[in-house]
Amino acid sequence: MFTEPSQSVGKSCLHCKDALRGRSDKKFCNDSCRSAYNNMRYADYNSHVRKVNQRLRNNHKVLQQLLDDQSERLVNESAMISAGFQFQFYTHVHLHPDGALFKVVYDSCYTALERSMYYIARRMPEHLTVGSSKSTHPLM
Numbered sequence: 001m002f003t004e005p006s007q008s009v010g011k012s013c014l015h016c017k018d019a020l021r022g023r024s025d026k027k028f029c030n031d032s033c034r035s036a037y038n039n040m041r042y043a044d045y046n047s048h049v050r051k052v053n054q055r056l057r058n059n060h061k062v063l064q065q066l067l068d069d070q071s072e073r074l075v076n077e078s079a080m081i082s083a084g085f086q087f088q089f090y091t092h093v094h095l096h097p098d099g100a101l102f103k104v105v106y107d108s109c110y111t112a113l114e115r116s117m118y119y120i121a122r123r124m125p126e127h128l129t130v131g132s133s134k135s136t137h138p139l140m
């Protein structure tokens with residue numbers, strides 16, 4: 001017997017799991033199964049992106065709160081944690097020309113120092129020092 005090569009064998013709809021008939025590249029019974037499947041995938045993706053965005057925005061807010069009206073300061077890790085900061089959420093990393101690796105949350109940044117202290121700043125600093133010129137603390 002001649003078998004139609006475009007007939008699928010044993011494939012099922014990605015949405016409802018019914019057996020598929022017809023072209024071998026078919027993935028869904030019909031358009032409503034296709035759109036239901038894609039809506040579910042998209043909803044999943046959206047909810048994940050939304051959660052990550054919320055955490056990033058919250059981290060950004062915490063940095064602004066801790067900075068108050070300062071452009072930079074040193075802060076204890078425990079103060080950041082109790083303010084709700086989540087260290088694993090940042091938008092990118094930046095290797096400062098002076099050698100420190102900064103984690104950046106949108107435009108603000110932080111980097112770990114010794115003894116559970118963190119340097120935080122509203123913007124990436126040009127030079128890695130904190131404080132007035134009289135009492136400057138090098139970060140490195």
Ligand SMILES: [Zn+2]
Pocket residue numbers: 013014015016017018028029030033
């Ligand atoms: Zn289906």
